[in-house]
Amino acid sequence: MQSMATVGIFLFSYFLNIIGGLTIAVIHHPLRKGQPMLRRISPALCLLLSAMVIVAVSSPMSVDAAEPVKLIYDTDIGNDVDDTMALAVIHALQNRNECELLAVTITKDNPYAAPMAVLVNTFYGRPDIPVGIVKDGVTKDVGKYNAEVYNTVDEQGNRVFKTNVTPEMYAELPDAVAVLRKTLAGQPDGSVVVLQVGFSTNLARLLDSPGDDISPWTGMELVEKKVKLLSAMAGAFVDRLSEHREYNIAMDVPSAQKLFARWPTPIVYSGFEIGEMIQHPGLSMRNEYNYVDYHPVKIAYHFYRGLENDQPTFDLTSVLYAVRPERDYFSLSEPCDVTFDDAGRTHYQFNPNSRNRFMTVTSDQIAMVREALCQLCSEPPKE
Numbered sequence: 001m002q003s004m005a006t007v008g009i010f011l012f013s014y015f016l017n018i019i020g021g022l023t024i025a026v027i028h029h030p031l032r033k034g035q036p037m038l039r040r041i042s043p044a045l046c047l048l049l050s051a052m053v054i055v056a057v058s059s060p061m062s063v064d065a066a067e068p069v070k071l072i073y074d075t076d077i078g079n080d081v082d083d084t085m086a087l088a089v090i091h092a093l094q095n096r097n098e099c100e101l102l103a104v105t106i107t108k109d110n111p112y113a114a115p116m117a118v119l120v121n122t123f124y125g126r127p128d129i130p131v132g133i134v135k136d137g138v139t140k141d142v143g144k145y146n147a148e149v150y151n152t153v154d155e156q157g158n159r160v161f162k163t164n165v166t167p168e169m170y171a172e173l174p175d176a177v178a179v180l181r182k183t184l185a186g187q188p189d190g191s192v193v194v195l196q197v198g199f200s201t202n203l204a205r206l207l208d209s210p211g212d213d214i215s216p217w218t219g220m221e222l223v224e225k226k227v228k229l230l231s232a233m234a235g236a237f238v239d240r241l242s243e244h245r246e247y248n249i250a251m252d253v254p255s256a257q258k259l260f261a262r263w264p265t266p267i268v269y270s271g272f273e274i275g276e277m278i279q280h281p282g283l284s285m286r287n288e289y290n291y292v293d294y295h296p297v298k299i300a301y302h303f304y305r306g307l308e309n310d311q312p313t314f315d316l317t318s319v320l321y322a323v324r325p326e327r328d329y330f331s332l333s334e335p336c337d338v339t340f341d342d343a344g345r346t347h348y349q350f351n352p353n354s355r356n357r358f359m360t361v362t363s364d365q366i367a368m369v370r371e372a373l374c375q376l377c378s379e380p381p382k383e
């Protein structure tokens with residue numbers, strides 16, 4: 001679109017110059033007399049008009065066109081199907097040039113988690129996005145769908161999903177902290193949004209990491225320099241859930257306490273209540289993914305949730321906010337300090353000096369987000 005507009009501006013400017021040239025020719029015609037002033041200023045006037053048109057036409061575009069949001073996706077893919085759906089949403093947004101997925105790091109310590117992430121990336125045409133895994137992490141079980149999707153076969157018995165990462169390669173895959181450090185070190189200052197939709201294991205270790213041959217900066221310094229926002233699906237922020245031990249926090253409380261106490265840039269929390277209130281309809285999964293015979297997101301949903309059932313949109317909400325923060329899909333709380341106790345319960349206190357906020361939603365926003373996520377999650381891969 002932008003290049004077409006640029007061509008249009010160029011042609012229009014060229015047209016103006018031609019008109020200007022004709023004007024000059026007319027003015028210089030031997031049968032015409034007078035108008036010495038016009039004769040002198042005509043070429044300059046044309047140039048000026050051209051410049052004004054270029055400024056007038058191009059300015060609104062340069063104001064409106066946001067740069068793609070650079071994302072790191074830290075996920076416990078395989079524990080719940082929303083991680084896989086959220087990854088599909090990221091790819092749909094990247095197809096629209098709204099974001100760029102730099103790396104995926106995984107906090108589920110099972111050999112099928114990384115292949116599942118790569119399988120989804122490959123389905124959407126991006127098999128080479130770097131993936132890092134947690135070492136000695138939590139939730140070592142395989143979960144309800146990673147192996148099922150990975151091992152899906154067609155009628156001839158051939159696996160239908162290609163991946164260049166297999167469960168057998170688990171021991172050799174790079175450590176998430178190294179992938180995080182390398183990814184951040186290679187990006188411009190203040191440019192990266194980190195999505196954390198699983199446990200805090202990897203990011204707490206990142207903050208603790210010393211300078212090394214990847215970067216002389218500590219993990220804390222790298223985050224401070226490179227990360228503009230942590231969009232986290234974590235905690236619970238309504239009174240009725242004051243005793244709730246939100247899963248992402250409760251599975252690794254020490255890492256969550258360390259991470260959220262020390263993270264040096266703004267955090268936006270999507271609490272349990274947000275994804276719970278915005279239910280993805282099973283109807284969409286049944287009817288809107290049939291453009292291919294085997295869809296990894298639909299198969300994952302089938303094994304995890306059942307196609308007849310609706311599914312909370314927990315992790316998807318953190319993605320949508322991260323990429324489209326200005327679309328009013330969500331409202332934000334006043335700034336507040338957030339802590340997690342040893343049982344994994346959420347505590348927060350409003351503090352005007354805090355960098356951190358949590359999401360809230362109205363009934364109108366719930367309807368809008370549900371539909372936006374249905375459309376994005378079911379969007380076919382780019383040809």
Ligand SMILES: [Ca+2]
Nearest residue numbers: 076083197198
């Ligand atoms: Ca998750």
